[in-house]
Amino acid sequence: MGQVLSIARFSVRELMRSRWIGAYALFFAASGWLVFALGEEPTQAVVSVLELVLFVAPLVSLVVAVLYFYSLRDFAELLLTQPIARRTAFAGQYLGLSLALAGSFVAGLGVPFLWYGSSAAAARGIFAMLLLAGVLLTLAFVALAFAVSVRTENRLKALGAVLLVWLFFAVIYDGLLMMLIVAFPQTRLDRELLGLALLDPLDMARILILLRLDVAALMGYTGVVFQEFFGSMEGIAVALGALGAWIAAPLWLGLRAYERRDF
Amino acid sequence: MVEIRDLRKHFGALTVLDGITIGFRPGEITAVVGANGAGKSTLLKCIVRLVRPDAGEIRIDGVAIDGDRRYRARVGYVPQIPRFPEALAAAELLDFLAEIRAVAPRNSHRLIELFALEPFMHLPLRHLSGGTRQKISMLIAAAFDPEILVMDEPTVGLDPLTARGQKQWLVTQKSNGRTIIMASHVMAEVEEFADRVIFLLDSHVYFDGAPVEALAGSGERTLENAIAKMMECGSVWAKS
Numbered sequence: 483m484g485q486v487l488s489i490a491r492f493s494v495r496e497l498m499r500s501r502w503i504g505a506y507a508l509f510f511a512a513s514g515w516l517v518f519a520l521g522e523e524p525t526q527a528v529v530s531v532l533e534l535v536l537f538v539a540p541l542v543s544l545v546v547a548v549l550y551f552y553s554l555r556d557f558a559e560l561l562l563t564q565p566i567a568r569r570t571a572f573a574g575q576y577l578g579l580s581l582a583l584a585g586s587f588v589a590g591l592g593v594p595f596l597w598y599g600s601s602a603a604a605a606r607g608i609f610a611m612l613l614l615a616g617v618l619l620t621l622a623f624v625a626l627a628f629a630v631s632v633r634t635e636n637r638l639k640a641l642g643a644v645l646l647v648w649l650f651f652a653v654i655y656d657g658l659l660m661m662l663i664v665a666f667p668q669t670r671l672d673r674e675l676l677g678l679a680l681l682d683p684l685d686m687a688r689i690l691i692l693l694r695l696d697v698a699a700l701m702g703y704t705g706v707v708f709q710e711f712f713g714s715m716e717g718i719a720v721a722l723g724a725l726g727a728w729i730a731a732p733l734w735l736g737l738r739a740y741e742r743r744d745f
Numbered sequence: 746m747v748e749i750r751d752l753r754k755h756f757g758a759l760t761v762l763d764g765i766t767i768g769f770r771p772g773e774i775t776a777v778v779g780a781n782g783a784g785k786s787t788l789l790k791c792i793v794r795l796v797r798p799d800a801g802e803i804r805i806d807g808v809a810i811d812g813d814r815r816y817r818a819r820v821g822y823v824p825q826i827p828r829f830p831e832a833l834a835a836a837e838l839l840d841f842l843a844e845i846r847a848v849a850p851r852n853s854h855r856l857i858e859l860f861a862l863e864p865f866m867h868l869p870l871r872h873l874s875g876g877t878r879q880k881i882s883m884l885i886a887a888a889f890d891p892e893i894l895v896m897d898e899p900t901v902g903l904d905p906l907t908a909r910g911q912k913q914w915l916v917t918q919k920s921n922g923r924t925i926i927m928a929s930h931v932m933a934e935v936e937e938f939a940d941r942v943i944f945l946l947d948s949h950v951y952f953d954g955a956p957v958e959a960l961a962g963s964g965e966r967t968l969e970n971a972i973a974k975m976m977e978c979g980s981v982w983a984k985s
Contacts, residue, residue: 485845492830492841499832556828560885563793564845565818744756745795 485566486574493578494585502546503586509538510590518598525695527598528608531591532691535616536684537652540623543583544644547627550579552637559745572628572740576733580624584617591616611694615687615725622683622728623648629736632743651684675707680720683728690721746770747792747893747924752801754787761787763948765801771892774915774925776935778972779945785928786825788945789895792926793822805893818846821891823899825928827882831871835862835881838870839888850888859910860884876902883911887918894918896927900934912938932969942968944975951975 497503513534517527554575561571595609627644634640659678679685711717747769754762761784769775777785790796792803794810794817803810810816829838843849857863860880865873873881879902886894894915900908916938919925929935935942936956944952944959952959952975956968963971 488841488844492833495837496830496832554830556824556826557830559795559824560822560829562795563817563820563822564842565815566845567814742797744797745790 485570486577489561489566489571489574490577490581493575494582497550497579497582502549503582506542506546506583507586507590510587511593514591514594515597518594525605525608528605528612528691529695532612532688535587535591535612536619536688539587539616539619540651540684541648543620543623544627544648545641546583547579547624548631548637548640548644551575551628551631552640555745562745568741569737572737576624576628576736580621583624584620587616587620588613608691608694611691615690618722618725618729619683619687622725622732625729625732625736629732629739632736632739651682655682655685676711679707680724683725686721686724686728690718690725693717693721746806747926748802748804748807749788749792750802750804752788752791752803753799754784754791754796755799760948762791762798762801765945765948765950767943767950767953769893769924769926771924772919772922773940774919774927774938775941775943776939777926777928777943777945778930778932778935780976783945784948785945786897789822789897789926789928792893792895793817793820818848818889819891820893820895821886821889823882823886823894823896825897825901827878829870829878829881832869834867834869835873835884836866838881839885842885842888846889848889851890853884853888856884856887856914859914860907876904876907879903880907891923893924894926896925898929899927900929900931908934932967932972936968942972944972946976946979951979 514531517530558571558575562568591613626647627640630643630647631637631640634643659675662675662678679689749765749767749769752762752765753760761782765784765788777788779785787796791798792810794814805816805819808816829835839850839853857866860883862877862880862884865877865881870878870881879899883896883899886896900911903911912934915925919940927939929939939956942952942954942956942959943950959968959971959975960966963974965971965974
């Protein structure tokens with residue numbers, strides 16, 4: 483574990499000097515300032531920022547993780563000739579990048595909130611959930627990007643693949659669910675939709691926050707089904723579990739491929 | 746002693762190493778030579794486990810390296826193309842490696858002096874020239890005083906003064922009982938200071954002996970010509 487932390491710390495130190503990480507924090511800081519400065523009530527402001535987080539955090543995590551993985555591939559040759567296990571190197575690099583991206587996201591969005599909206603206790607809880615959802619999405623999509631990159635020799639192919647992944651979850655998946663509902667107008671597909679929603683990390687993150695907010699109107703069909711089926715607290719626990727699985731599964735796949743690949 | 750027995754490696758349909766059996770002895774500089782794509786780098790990478798062989802065995806002092814990462818504390822590796830995290834400095838990189846190895850570098854001061862690296866140790870690595878990166882790579886490989894040095898084209902990009910200093914240093918390491926394995930295309934330097942030459946051709950060991958034996962066998966006056974003749978004649982000089 484000590485070696486994993488050493489590699490993670492080293493990666494964070496390197497990443498903090500990259501423009502990407504600074505620009506990412508600035509983007510969320512600027513967006514946060516804009517939303518809060520427009521005078522929205524803090525809870526409403528969180529809803530306004532939510533969609534931005536759901537679209538931007540996964541996209542940036544995927545792209546930066548692919549670029550970072552390929553920039554590190556040659557350095558990995560040096561790292562893997564040291565007396566450390568491959569899984570240690572992989573876990574350290576994953577942790578380092580995830581910490582840098584998640585830290586940048588939390589700092590970027592946290593500062594405007596602390597400035598404008600921290601006084602209301604209710605807003606603090608919802609905002610904390612938004613940050614948690616953003617961090618979990620970062621962990622899940624960095625893991626996905628690593629799993630793709632380990633298996634792909636060509637950086638452009640890997641970038642293309644992760645952009646497809648993002649497009650699928652951000653746009654196509656919801657469209658497929660809608661088509662399913664339209665195709666079976668006479669049938670209640672609650673259980674089926676529930677199962678399908680668990681397969682979409684973006685939906686899980688959205689449901690996580692909206693269940694906390696208890697805003698049924700914004701939940702969408704799957705969100706409402708989720709709330710009906712589980713209730714708010716249990717629903718949050720299930721959504722957290724699903725996001726946990728979305729982190730663990732690609733991480734495990736990536737690690738397995740990393741242990742077997744040639745450098 | 747590094748012993749390699751019946752080592753095989755394929756990349757898809759391409760057979761790169763086909764039943765390689767050789768040993769590398771302490772106190773000896775062994776040069777691995779061969780045409781481009783002959784499997785020199787793959788062989789070296791198998792020793793440090795960057796490449797996983799399909800079959801065969803590698804033992805260091807009688808112990809199989811498969812699955813045991815600790816042996817790499819005894820090995821230093823110089824890659825063919827040295828690439829590092831661009832934003833960091835060599836000094837930071839060295840500190841990091843000392844941290845994950847949990848030992849302080851023993852040779853670094855001597856090597857920094859030998860390669861005149863002091864002015865570059867605190868600059869971001871992206872600002873360094875190819876030759877300076879090569880020196881940093883050598884520094885990193887040798888800083889922890891490894892018993893076995895595995896080097897892939899270690900003199901590429903070095904100026905003549907540094908290359909000479911490096912060779913002298915390697916000779917000193919050899920006399921201290923270190924095992925030195927290097928891949929090289931520069932036959933003049935192999936002839937000058939390698940004790941043994943291993944020539945790979947068509948995924949096999951075609952010649953394994955001292956440079957003078959290669960010269961005597963080929964009737965050529967330089968190792969470069971002797972190796973070129975072996976490439977042309979193929980198995981005539983096989984001595985596996």
